[in-house]
Amino acid sequence: MTKQREITGRQVFFFVSGAFAIVIGVNLTLAYNAVKTFPGLEVKNSYVASQQYDEVRAAQEALGWTVEPTYADGVLELAVTDADGAPVEVLNLRGILGRATHTRQDMTPEFTFANGVYSTPVELDRGNWNFRMQATAPDGTPFQQRVVIHVRKQK
Incomplete structure (x- = not known):
């Protein structure tokens, strides 16, 4: 032993x-x-932003808009519809398209409106993307939404 x-x-x-x-x-x-990898702050002063939050949210919800993204063959499409399902043509549509986790791939695509859909040519890798959308309704109401886009393997 x-x-x-x-x-x-x-x-x-x-x-x-x-x-x-x-x-x-x-x-x-x-x-x-x-x-x-933290992308940064959403607003400069959260207290100031909170003072108008309920008012801005109520005005945006009153629009009744729904945003549905579609990505295929290198084209991102956003279908913005009202409460009745009719396409909405906004005064302006802008925003930042990028990953949720970092800002290295952030871009500001230019959308065109045709046949009731906003579209832009853009190459997106597989995975989750966010479009931090900002638009203005014809009556001047601001509309903001984070639109989540899931890109699956292309065929």
Whole structure:
């Protein structure tokens, strides 16, 4: 029978210190990557924005608009319809198209309105995309919405 070596206090210290070093290293790496990829603030002053939130939301909901995105063959289409399902032609449509997790691929596409649909040619990789849409109704009501676009593998 072989004699087992005794565990010393020094060995326990190095084992516990190594385990803590690994945990701390992983946490620092994750925190660094989270901060590095944070796209930024949505508004400059959240308190000021909150003072008008209910009023702006009620006006936007009164429009009754629905936005349905479609992406195929390198063309992004947005169907904006009113409460009756009729196409809506807005005064202006703009926004930022990009990933939810970083700003490296952000772009500002130019949409054209034809046949009741807004469309723009754009190449999107597979995955989730957000279009942070801003539009103005014919009566001047502002409309904002984050439109989620799921791009699946192209055929």
